[in-house]
Structures are given as structure tokens and as C-alpha cells.
Amino acid sequence: MVAHGRQCKIEGSQATARQTAELLRSVISQQRVPYTNQAGALIDAVKAVGEQLIAANPVELAVGNIVRRVLHIIREEDLSLTTAAIGELNLSAVSDDENDDDRDGNTTLSAAAVAAAARSTLRPPSLQTLLEDTPVSAAVPQTSSSGAADKSSRSRKLKHDVIEAVNELIQDIVTCHEQIAEQAVEHIHQNEVILTLGSSRTVSEFLFAAKEKKRSFRVFVAEGAPRYQGHLLAKELVARGLQTTLITDSAVFAMISRVNMVIVGAHAVMANGGVIAPVGMNLVALAAQKHAVPFVVLAGSHKLCPLYPHNPEVLLNELRSPSELLDFGEFSDCMDFGSGSGSPLLHVVNPAFDYVPPKLVSLFITDAGGHNPSYMYRLIADYYSADDLVVQRRAIAGN
Amino acid sequence: MQYDDKSRVQKLKKRSVVKPTEARNRVELFRHLPQYEHGTQLPVLQSKFFQLDTLHPAVYKVGLQYLSGDICGGNARCIAMLQAFQEAIRDYSTPPAKTLSRDLTAKISSYVSFLIDCRPLSVSMGNAIRFLKSQIAKIPISLSESEAKATLHSDIERFINEKIILADRVIVKHAVTKIRDGDVLLTYGSSSAVEMILQHAHELGKQFRVVIVDSRPKHEGKLLLRRLVRKGLSCTYTHINAISYIMHEVTRVFLGASSVLSNGTVYSRVGTACVAMVAYGFHIPVLVCCEAYKFHERVQLDSICSNELGDPDSISKVPGREDINHLDGWDKSENLQLLNLIYDATPSDYVSLIITDYGMIPPTSVPVIVREYGRGQLWI
Numbered sequence: 105m106v107a108h109g110r111q112c113k114i115e116g117s118q119a120t121a122r123q124t125a126e127l128l129r130s131v132i133s134q135q136r137v138p139y140t141n142q143a144g145a146l147i148d149a150v151k152a153v154g155e156q157l158i159a160a161n162p163v164e165l166a167v168g169n170i171v172r173r174v175l176h177i178i179r180e181e182d183l184s185l186t187t188a189a190i191g192e193l194n195l196s197a198v199s200d201d202e203n204d205d206d207r208d209g210n211t212t213l214s215a216a217a218v219a220a221a222a223r224s225t226l227r228p229p230s231l232q233t234l235l236e237d238t239p240v241s242a243a244v245p246q247t248s249s250s251g252a253a254d255k256s257s258r259s260r261k262l263k264h265d266v267i268e269a270v271n272e273l274i275q276d277i278v279t280c281h282e283q284i285a286e287q288a289v290e291h292i293h294q295n296e297v298i299l300t301l302g303s304s305r306t307v308s309e310f311l312f313a314a315k316e317k318k319r320s321f322r323v324f325v326a327e328g329a330p331r332y333q334g335h336l337l338a339k340e341l342v343a344r345g346l347q348t349t350l351i352t353d354s355a356v357f358a359m360i361s362r363v364n365m366v367i368v369g370a371h372a373v374m375a376n377g378g379v380i381a382p383v384g385m386n387l388v389a390l391a392a393q394k395h396a397v398p399f400v401v402l403a404g405s406h407k408l409c410p411l412y413p414h415n416p417e418v419l420l421n422e423l424r425s426p427s428e429l430l431d432f433g434e435f436s437d438c439m440d441f442g443s444g445s446g447s448p449l450l451h452v453v454n455p456a457f458d459y460v461p462p463k464l465v466s467l468f469i470t471d472a473g474g475h476n477p478s479y480m481y482r483l484i485a486d487y488y489s490a491d492d493l494v495v496q497r498r499a500i501a502g503n
Numbered sequence: 504m505q506y507d508d509k510s511r512v513q514k515l516k517k518r519s520v521v522k523p524t525e526a527r528n529r530v531e532l533f534r535h536l537p538q539y540e541h542g543t544q545l546p547v548l549q550s551k552f553f554q555l556d557t558l559h560p561a562v563y564k565v566g567l568q569y570l571s572g573d574i575c576g577g578n579a580r581c582i583a584m585l586q587a588f589q590e591a592i593r594d595y596s597t598p599p600a601k602t603l604s605r606d607l608t609a610k611i612s613s614y615v616s617f618l619i620d621c622r623p624l625s626v627s628m629g630n631a632i633r634f635l636k637s638q639i640a641k642i643p644i645s646l647s648e649s650e651a652k653a654t655l656h657s658d659i660e661r662f663i664n665e666k667i668i669l670a671d672r673v674i675v676k677h678a679v680t681k682i683r684d685g686d687v688l689l690t691y692g693s694s695s696a697v698e699m700i701l702q703h704a705h706e707l708g709k710q711f712r713v714v715i716v717d718s719r720p721k722h723e724g725k726l727l728l729r730r731l732v733r734k735g736l737s738c739t740y741t742h743i744n745a746i747s748y749i750m751h752e753v754t755r756v757f758l759g760a761s762s763v764l765s766n767g768t769v770y771s772r773v774g775t776a777c778v779a780m781v782a783y784g785f786h787i788p789v790l791v792c793c794e795a796y797k798f799h800e801r802v803q804l805d806s807i808c809s810n811e812l813g814d815p816d817s818i819s820k821v822p823g824r825e826d827i828n829h830l831d832g833w834d835k836s837e838n839l840q841l842l843n844l845i846y847d848a849t850p851s852d853y854v855s856l857i858i859t860d861y862g863m864i865p866p867t868s869v870p871v872i873v874r875e876y877g878r879g880q881l882w883i
Contacts, residue, residue, distance in 0.1 A: 329719055329742055332821060335829040342839045349530055349840045350818060350830070354718040354743050354774025358806035358847040362532060384744030387777055390784055417748050429717075429742055431823055435729070449732050453741040455748045 117166035117371065118305070121277050121406040124157060124170040129270045132174075132263060142262050143182035150174055154495045163422050163457070165372040165380070165409045168495065172410060173273060174266075175492040181265040276471065280404030281306055283471035285313035291400065291469070296321040296364045299397075301353070302328030302382045303337035304369025306402040310469075311367075312344055322347040324363060326356050328384055330428040330454065353384050360391045370403045372420075374413040375484055377462030377477030379403075380420055383455050389464035398466040405470050408480065410488045416459040426452030507534040528815070528833070530840045537623070538812050548621075559591040562614045566621040575723075577627040577761050577797060578667055578695050584618065584628055588635065589659050597648055604639050611635065623811050626762035626770065627797045634662060666796040670860035671699055674792050678757070678858050679704045681790060686711040686754045689787075691743075691778045693723040694759020696792040698730065701757075705736050712736075714753060718743040718774045720817040720843065743774050746781050756782045760793040765873055766802040767851025767866030769793075773844045776806070779853035788855040791866075795859045798873050806847040815841035 135149045154171030292314040327334035341348045372380040392399045462477035529538045565587040568574045597603045638658045642651045678700040717724030762770040818841045819830040851866035
């Protein structure tokens with residue numbers, strides 16, 4: 105998959121996210137976990153693979169998102185298991201007086217283990233934990249009092265739980281379009297005029313769902329040079345019976361005064377609510393703001409990235425081949441490097457992505473409902489842990 | 504522009520020489536504008552050459568050049584038309600029992616309707632025609648035919664010289680004062696005035712870079728790019744979707760205009776409004792270079808009430824990319840329309856300065872120029 109990532113063979117964040125999740129699931133199921141610190145071992149294994157995947161294609165943010173989601177799942181499952189164990193420990197402490205032999209049957213944890221679980225960063229900080237200086241990985245210390253059978257059953261349970269949760273994640277990724285499309289009827293009324301740019305599967309499913317519910321509306325599709333995916337979208341919409349007009353990107357400002365709503369898809373949604381979208385989207389967002397037209401972004405939750413965009417035009421962008429804009433043969437006679445300083449007189453710039461700042465976005469519609477751009481940072485706490493923002497294996501202690 | 508009124512359209516069709524066929528899949532919002540099938544008119548017109556005795560060959564030639572797109576751009580079209588009229592006037596002879604001014608005016612009107620059939624008039628051409636008709640009307644009856652024709656000939660010559668050629672030189676002189684060393688100048692499409700400015704500034708030895716923004720379907724920026732690179736200017740070429748990316752480096756934006764209207768709106772090639780909007784968002788000054796004869800007293804708020812519609816087939820096909828053929832046979836489905844706008848209206852708040860031959864003025868001073876240097880005085 106790393107080779108595929110480098111060659112950008114897999115197109116589309118949804119397909120990439122799904123492949124990443126399936127790959128990590130197989131990594132987890134094959135990973136041999138030691139009896140102690142299972143979660144730590146799983147986390148290390150996932151981080152190792154995740155680092156490689158992210159490095160292969162840093163612009164495809166969905167890969168990093170899924171790696172972080174899986175890490176969060178591991179931590180959560182581990183926490184819920186230890187919480188359950190602590191609950192049983194309390195019970196067993198109560199029943200200690202009655203039956204000492206029952207101890208073996210319960211999963212038992214030493215007091216140190218309980219304290220460590222309390223320190224886990226998934227829990228809100230208490231005065232005890234704030235002043236302690238602990239390594240961040242959720243290392244549950246040795247549980248000397250547990251029997252061998254308990255340990256193996258616990259480790260199997262952790263892996264089992266994690267794999268179940270990853271399966272749910274894959275299911276969510278696959279069905280995100282349906283869940284977003286269900287909300288279509290709430291936002292599109294009769295005789296609306298909608299503008300979109302390029303082509304996004306989420307947007308087309310959204311519009312089809314509204315059409316199924318017998319809303320009649322018209323769509324202006326901007327073609328989205330230089331990939332011209334707007335042509336594809338126009339063809340699909342017409343096949344479903346929607347009134348579609350295809351316009352060039354330069355005509356967006358001219359036509360937007362007659363548009364009721366702009367609905368677009370995104371490549372990634374950043375932690376501040378900003379959007380990484382196909383090139384040309386910032387133009388549409390600015391024009392929509394000038395004419396007070398709502399700018400709605402549709403994004404599945406696998407596109408939500410916990411990183412803050414510093415200098416997104418350069419760092420989160422890809423420059424594509426100039427041949428999409430200029431034919432080399434046409435201009436080869438002008439490119440005379442033998443003259444003057446020898447530096448080229450002609451540069452061609454062809455970026456693939458655009459950054460739309462959060463103040464230009466009116467609404468995000470995700471599979472978890474509709475949100476303001478200012479709310480997106482809260483969703484990050486649901487899906488990701490703070491420890492995983494930088495996916496790197498920790499250096500071995502004692503170096 | 505009332506092409507949604509059936510009776511008017513019928514009358515027009517009877518008079519016209521070109522006999523255009525209406526386009527299929529018309530865009531509803533633009534019903535009031537002519538939408539014709541392109542591609543069918545040129546061969547028909549070519550075959551009719553020897554049958555059109557009412558039309559002067561020079562005017563016919565210019566009409567063909569407009570139809571095929573060989574002559575493009577406000578100044579070029581205006582000059583070509585006026586030179587064709589000069590030839591037509593030279594060959595003109597007053598029929599007996601008719602006055603020169605009335606008959607010649609009628610003849611010019613028939614030429615103009617032919618040119619409109621080939622391609623709708625630009626504002627520059629409209630103003631030039633108004634000037635010519637007013638000069639014809641002013642000819643005293645006492646003048647002999649040859650003297651009248653000579654007067655008209657020299658009037659047209661003076662118009663072209665003063666209003667276009669000298670005006671361009673004045674604009675260039677003003678504009679190069681706004682270019683400093685180290686500037687990165689952005690321009691959109693291909694404007695003759697901006698090209699002259701850039702070339703002159705380069706000859707003066709100023710160090711600057713040019714960013715040329717281009718768009719579909721005409722790709723006019725490629726022609727400008729070729730000419731500038733040949734002259735040795737350092738250029739960056741990109742398409743209109745990427746202006747948010749490139750605008751970080753830009754220090755000034757120079758734009759051309761087809762016309763500036765009396766509410767300060769700049770009526771220019773489609774896409775100019777997008778470029779001006781993004782530049783305004785980045786706090787970059789936008790300078791529009793426009794000769795004063797292109798100003799008009801009309802006002803316009805948006806790009807839809809008055810515009811020109813081009814050939815929709817040029818949108819469905821992408822030259823050089825045969826893999827983009829999803830829209831073959833687009834006219835067969837009634838749900839799909841293709842819209843090829845030629846012009847758009849840039850609101851005056853996005854424009855910092857308009858450079859004309861009357862000096863450098865803010866957009867709010869345009870109605871002042873239209874009125875004070877009003878039509879009577881403007882042409883003296």
C-alpha cells in the first residue's frame with residue numbers, strides 16, 4: 105500500500121481511508137501481544153506502519169486521520185477494559201471478607217495499575233495526575249497478581265474489542281455518503297438554484313437524495329479546470345433528470361448572484377474549520393461571501409484532520425504537471441535557455457488544492473450532522489487522542 | 504436586446520443577410536440575448552459573396568473576420584471596422600435625387616446591421632459608429648460630394664489617431680509610473696493596452712515579473728505569453744482557479760476593459776471580476792487601463808442583463824485533451840445546457856484606479872468624463 109500511496113494510485117479520500125483501516129486491522133490481528141502492556145504493543149505496531157503510510161503521501165490527509173482514529177480506538181478500548189477491571193476490583197475488595205478464593209476468578213489489578221489507569225490522558229485531569237510526570241504512552245504496569253489464564257483472556261479481549269471497533273470504523277467510512285445524503289431534504293427547498301465546482305461523490309449523492317424526495321431544483325456546475333471533473337458531474341446529474349448548466353470557472357462571479365446556495369465537497373477539513381479543497385474553491389467561497397450566498401461543505405468524518413493548517417497553500421498542496429495547462433510543443437520555441445543568465449523566463453504553476461479559511465464557510469454537513477466551522481475542534485476530541493497528533497515511534501527510554 | 508420577443512426576432516430574421524439558426528438547449532436566464540448555432544454561418548456567408556451587391560466588399564471581409572474570430576479585442580475590431588467604412592465611403596457615390604447625409608447614413612446603418620449579425624457590437628464600435636453618424640449629419644449641404652467624402656475620411660483618420668493610437672501612448676506613459684523595480688504584476692487574458700504597458704516598462708529597463716492568468720475556452724493568455732516571452736520578460740503562467748495561490752506574490756494587478764460604464768462598473772472579459780475580487784481580498788491595487796472613447800453612459804449591475812453568448816461547443820471540447828469527452832452529444836439531452844459567457848461586470852469597489860488618456864481617475868469619475876467631455880466636445 106505504501107507503493108500505491110507514493111504513486112497516488114488510490115484516488116479519493118474514501119477509498120484511501122478504507123484501505124488504510126483494513127490494512128491496520130490486519131496489522132492488529134497479526135500482531136503478537138505480550139501479556140503485559142498489550143495496548144502499548146499494539147500502539148507501537150500501528151504507529152510504525154502509520155508512519156510509513158503517512159510519509160508515502162503526506163498530502164492525502166485521510167491516511168493520517170485513520171491511523172490516529174485507530175490509535176484512539178486502541179486507547180479507548182484499553183481504558184474501558186481497565187475501567188471494567190477496576191470496577192471488579194472494587195467489588196472483589198468488598199467481597200474479600202467473604203470469599204478469598206474468588207480472587208483468582210476475577211481480573212485483578214494492583215493498586216499501581218489502578219493509579220496508572222487514572223493517569224491515562226483519556227481521563228480528565230485530577231489534582232493527583234496533573235502534578236505527576238509520567239510517560240505518555242498508556243503503559244499499564246505489571247499485574248503480578250493476575251493468573252496466566254486471566255492475562256491471555258484479557259489480551260484476547262483487547263484485540264477482539266479493537267478489531268470490532270475498527271470494523272465499525274470501516275462501516276462508518278463506507279456508509280458516510282448515505283448518512284450525509286439523508287440530511288439533504290432539510291437544506292434544499294423547491295425551485296432552488298445550486299452551484300457546485302468540480303465533482304464530488306458526496307455532493308452527487310446529496311443532490312440525488314433530494315431529487316428522490318421530489319424536490320425540483322437546478323444546478324450550475326463549474327467545470328473545475330484543469331481536471332475538468334465538472335463535466336463528469338454534469339453528465340451524472342443530467343442522467344438523473346436534473347436541470348444542469350455547465351459554466352466555465354471564470355463565469356462563477358457572473359452567475360453567483362442568481363444562485364441560492366453553494367454545495368461543495370472537500371479533500372480535508374482542518375482543526376480550525378478550514379477546508380482543503382480542489383483548486384478554485386477559494387474563488388467560489390469569496391464570491392459567495394460577497395453575494396451573501398451560503399457556502400456549505402459536505403465531508404465525511406474520515407476527512408476531519410486534527411492538525412492546524414500552517415501555511416496550507418504551500419505545505420498541504422501539490423503542484424501538478426504544467427502540461428495540463430501548456431503544451432510543451434507549443435512553447436518550445438520560446439524557451440531559449442542559451443540566452444542571458446540561462447534561467448528560464450517561463451514558469452507554469454498548477455496547484456492541485458486550495459485553502460478556504462473558516463470564516464468563508466457557512467456550514468459543515470458531516471455524517472454526524474450539521475456543524476458550524478467553530479465547532480469542528482470539538483469533534484476532534486471525540487475521534488482522536490491528544491497523544492497521537494504526531495505519529496512517530498517514541499525513542500527508547502535510556503538513550 | 505430583446506431576443507425573447509418573437510415579433511422582433513421575426514423582423515430581424517427577414518432583414519438579415521446572414522440568416523443564423525437558433526441554438527438548441529438555450530439557457531433560460533439568457534433568453535433575452537441572441538443564442539445562435541455557430542459553425543453554420545461562415546460557409547453560408549462565404550458562398551453568398553457574389554450575390555451581395557448591397558454590401559461593400561471591405562465591410563463583408565471585416566464581418567467574416569469577426570465571425571471566424573480572427574479579429575478580437577475592442578481596439579482591433581473598432582479600427583478594422585472604421586477602415587472598412589473609410590473604403591466604403593471612398594467608393595460611395597450619391598444616387599440622384601437624394602441627399603448625401605441621409606443616404607450615406609442609411610447605408611452605414613445597413614452595414615452595421617450586417618456586422619451585428621456576424622457578431623454583436625462591442626461598446627467601442629458602438630461609440631465609433633455614433634461619432635461617424637454625427638459627423639455625417641453635420642456635413643453642410645453646400646459641400647460637394649468629393650469634399651464631403653474627403654472630410655469624412657479625414658475625420659475617421661483623426662478619430663483613430665487621437666482616440667486610439669495616441670490615447671494608448673498617453674495611457675502607457677501614465678501607467679509606467681506605477682511600476683517599480685521588483686514588482687510582480689498580474690494580468691488577465693490579453694489586453695492590448697496592458698501589453699503595451701508591459702513592453703514599454705521593460706524597454707525602460709524596469710525589473711519586474713509578470714503573472715499571466717488565463718481561462719477557458721479562449722485561452723487568450725497564451726498569445727500574450729508568447730509575445731512577452733519573446734521580448735524577454737520573465738513570466739509565470741497559470742489558470743484562473745489558481746489565483747488564490749499565486750496572489751500571495753503579486754504586488755499590482757493590471758486589467759484591460761472592453762468598456763467602463765457610468766456607475767463605475769468595468770465591463771470586460773469574463774473572469775476579470777474574479778481576478779479583481781481576489782486581488783481586493785488580498786489588498787492588492789487593481790488598475791484598469793481603458794481609453795476614454797470606450798466609456799458609456801449606460802449603467803449595469805450584473806453580468807446577466809447585458810452580455811454576449813459564445814459558442815457552447817467550445818466548452819464541451821477541451822483542445823489537446825481527448826480524454827475529456829464526457830459531453831459528446833450534449834445537445835441531445837434536454838436537461839443539459841452549456842453556457843459560454845463572453846463578458847462580465849466587475850463592481851467598482853474592486854477597482855482602485857482607471858488609467859485613461861484623460862489621466863488617472865477613480866471609478867467614480869467616469870460619468871463626469873462622459874458628461875463634461877460630452878459627446879459634442881469629445882469629438883472635436
